[in-house]
Amino acid sequence: MTTDTTTRDTAPGAAVPGETVLDARGVTMRFGGLTAVRNVDLTVNAGEIVGLIGPNGAGKTTFFNCLTGLYIPTEGEVRYKGAVLPPKSFKVTAAGIARTFQNIRLFANMTVLENVLVGRHTRTKEGLWSALLRGPGFHRAEAASRARAMELLEFVGLAGKAEHLARNLPYGEQRKLEIARALASEPGLLLLDEPTAGMNPQETRATEELVFAIRDMGIAVLVIEHDMRFIFNLCDRVAVLVQGQKLVEGDSATVQGDERVVAAYLGEPFENDPGVAEVAEVEAAEAQADTVTDAVPGKENDR
Numbered sequence: 001m002t003t004d005t006t007t008r009d010t011a012p013g014a015a016v017p018g019e020t021v022l023d024a025r026g027v028t029m030r031f032g033g034l035t036a037v038r039n040v041d042l043t044v045n046a047g048e049i050v051g052l053i054g055p056n057g058a059g060k061t062t063f064f065n066c067l068t069g070l071y072i073p074t075e076g077e078v079r080y081k082g083a084v085l086p087p088k089s090f091k092v093t094a095a096g097i098a099r100t101f102q103n104i105r106l107f108a109n110m111t112v113l114e115n116v117l118v119g120r121h122t123r124t125k126e127g128l129w130s131a132l133l134r135g136p137g138f139h140r141a142e143a144a145s146r147a148r149a150m151e152l153l154e155f156v157g158l159a160g161k162a163e164h165l166a167r168n169l170p171y172g173e174q175r176k177l178e179i180a181r182a183l184a185s186e187p188g189l190l191l192l193d194e195p196t197a198g199m200n201p202q203e204t205r206a207t208e209e210l211v212f213a214i215r216d217m218g219i220a221v222l223v224i225e226h227d228m229r230f231i232f233n234l235c236d237r238v239a240v241l242v243q244g245q246k247l248v249e250g251d252s253a254t255v256q257g258d259e260r261v262v263a264a265y266l267g268e269p270f271e272n273d274p275g276v277a278e279v280a281e282v283e284a285a286e287a288q289a290d291t292v293t294d295a296v297p298g299k300e301n302d303r
């Protein structure tokens with residue numbers, strides 16, 4: 001089965017050419033004493049595929065979570081098409097940002113088609129009464145939803161498996177199904193968290209084609225990935241996160257040629273190490289905690 005990513009119409013949620021789709025400013029996310037993301041700015045424009053890379057633990061997924069309402073950033077602001085995002089993930093999806101997850105999150109015991117239909121719930125206008133009464137409006141909406149879901153399954157190459165249980169799909173196809181489900185919410189921006197994790201080279205190549213086809217439908221894409229070949233083939237721009245901070249941003253050639261990026265991936269020290277400030281902050285917090293503990297009789301052995 002091949003992915004039908006040839007000619008595509010513009011997606012319903014497509015952005016206007018030239019429009020800034022995502023504008024994240026000064027995003028910081030702290031978990032107690034740990035600053036996982038520090039003052040990160042990132043924009044994604046209509047028609048762009050932007051990559052977000054960085055070593056393990058750099059803060060990439062945390063940043064995604066801040067963009068999708070899963071986390072409320074400690075500081076900073078995220079705008080989608082000019083409007084500040086609501087602090088709830090379902091509202092963010094309704095606004096036009098869809099995502100996939102690092103670990104596949106399908107409904108394993110539902111069919112492939114049902115999984116995509118679930119992804120359409122933010123676009124279904126029929127209310128509770130209409131659903132309960134199952135009037136003509138409900139049936140029309142349901143038929144339209146199924147037709148769109150089948151179109152999306154065809155787009156990712158899974159139409160022939162619409163009635164299969166999701167759990168019976170091979171791994172690569174489960175990832176495709178996640179993408180189809182995300183597209184079902186008719187986004188203007190799609191966030192992909194490690195879409196090729198666990199894939200063989202052929203599946204990775206097919207995913208590359210799929211992402212280009214999604215971009216060609218007018219949906220901007222922001223992608224986290226550890227496969228550098230995939231990222232540098234695919235992306236118009238790449239941002240590098242190291243220890244929560246954006247180290248470099250530019251086109252593939254600029255990023256690949258940057259010594260600090262090479263050093264960060266090889267684990268060598270580099271100039272203006274973004275971890276220095278954090279280490280100092282943590283040491284200061286620990287010193288303060290020691291002072292407080294030492295001042296409280298009987299607390300010496302609690303640590």
Ligand SMILES: Nc1ncnc2c1ncn2[C@@H]1O[C@H](COP(=O)(O)OP(=O)(O)OP(=O)(O)O)[C@@H](O)[C@H]1O
Binds near residue numbers: 031034036056057061
């Ligand atoms: N909910 C949380 N509570 C506390 N710490 C967290 C939480 N989520 C992430 N972290 C920490 O924040 C840092 C960044 O983690 P994150 O998962 O965002 O990195 P990543 O770049 O996506 O890593 P990977 O490439 O391994 O997926 C890590 O030190 C992680 O342990």
